[in-house]
Amino acid sequence: MDRGGAETMMMNYLRHMDRSKVTYDFLVNRTYKAAYEDEIEKLGGRIYRMCPMYPQYFGRYKKEFRAFLKKHPEYRIIHSNLEERSYFGLREAAKAGVPVRIAHAHNRPVGFDVKSVFREYFRMRLPRYVTHMFACGEEAGDWLFGRRNRDRVIQQRNAIDTAQYRYDPAVAAEVRAEFGTADGTFVLGHVGRFFPQKNHEFLIDIFAALHAIRPDSELWLVGGGELNDELKNKIREKVAALGLGDAVRFLGVRSDVNRIMQGMDAFVLPSLFEGLPVTMIEAQSSGLPCTISDRVPIQCDVTGNVQVVALDAAPEEWAKRILAQAESYYGGNDVAAAEGGAAYAVKREQGPELVTKAGFDIVANAEWLQRFYLDELAKAEAAGRAMEHVGTSSQ
The missing domain is CATH 3.40.50.2000 (Glycogen Phosphorylase B;)
Known part of the structure; x- marks a missing residue:
């Protein structure tokens, strides 16, 4: 449990x-x-x-x-x-x-x-x-x-309890300040245990490509691993080898995922396989634009704010698609400029209603x-x- x-x-x-x-x-x-x-x-x-x-x-x-x-x-x-x-x-x-x-x-x-x-x-x-x-x-x-x-x-x-995931700009600012994330930083989020299924190694490749395009970006990884943390430690080593130590945050097992998601700008799930992940319902209820692999059932798109990218596509393609989706979703060419603005907040706040309408309120x-x-x-x-x-x- x-x-x-x-x-x-x-x-x-x-x-x-x-x-x-x-x-x-x-x-x-x-x-x-x-x-x-x-x-x-x-x-x-x-x-x-x-x-x-x-x-x-x-x-x-x-x-x-x-x-x-x-x-x-x-x-x-x-x-x-x-x-x-x-x-x-x-x-x-x-x-x-x-x-x-x-x-x-x-x-x-x-x-x-x-x-x-x-x-x-x-x-x-x-x-x-x-x-x-x-x-x-x-x-x-x-x-x-x-x-x-x-x-x-x-x-x-x-x-899920959709009300707990409603976007709140004050909470978003609080979470970012807690992690030392500067204003205007693009935050890509992922929630999942460090198991092979979640494809963390490829996820780091995706973020490396995204960070090359947008240096003012961070990747937040929420989740634990095996008792010996073998895979998690391997991912830490890869992050360090790519020089991304300051941009990738290992947040561990959290009881406040609903709060952490407030500080993200986009969500990614490049899994090798899934059923219908709870975390995708949570991310959409938080009003986040989401990118998933073609191995994740499209049924998890309950809001229309999910895009699919082939798992065999290059990391650079994933990075471009994630950034383009975020810019289109928030209605501008600069996500950083939109953050904290009324349009940004309105877009995010729609999440709980869309998820509830789709039948996923607890x-x-x-x-x-x-x-x-x-x-x-x-x-x-x-x-x-x-x-x-x-x-x-x-x-």
Whole structure:
């Protein structure tokens, strides 16, 4: 439960539900205390721990999960966010008679590596053990459940509290002053964990090209990495080697992404693959013009303020497109001159309304999910009682 996309999505829903009717307890696969755990407990949730889900632990995981369900028969709904690895837990849950078993697709892996063999094996066997299929977007659902099951997949939106992301010039100035960013500096932002999927190495190449065109620019990188920060450290070394140390800011894991985005001028996501990233909904709610790779589902454009650039395009092409989009978006040839002006603010302030209109505000979505849990459990339990009655009558 660190500050990743799926984790943030679950927390957004938890915060906005009637917790006298529905709450979340979390079964996690890490021994360390993660970023959201204190808040989970304050909101009435409990946290249980099990072994990691690495191949060498698969057998142990199944035994531990089986024992967990036997010890906790009170859990009648399991909402699994483990992609293809949901197979393990939901298979055991089906055997134990848990009536509502949800598998949730958050990503759309591409390419082939050793992990792909396991992924394919488990995702092909997953559907028979689920009662409900959720996905953040169509492409993620097609990957995890197969197109043959498209009619069964429920699109659960990666909704956010849009009001928290409304642009405020005073907050923007405060954030920039905090980071020592000079007035008129063009700030390109990125939010994402330092995992290969997010393509940070290419992102640095893009910024190097952009910085060559516009020296008064900065790149803000929000996000943590692996426990040993191997990739993050590699990116730091690359930044230093390119002489960009003063222009690239590693902001780490933040609890105030909504505030940090106020200080950005544009947002970029050159990922190798995605589902439907929460961070794109956040960026658009902040009123930022966004540039994504052609590997990111176009469904994440909910405001019309997102442009797509081919992943195989040169960094220089990315840089030119990002700057041109920003100038066009803010209505002038100089973004720096527009900053702080009325037109700039008006453009940014439109974000929450556009995202809400697209159906991604958390209030309505949390109400929907709460009703879904309660209604589906009631249906499943009624069906179970009917089957018991039939069995009794036939004896």
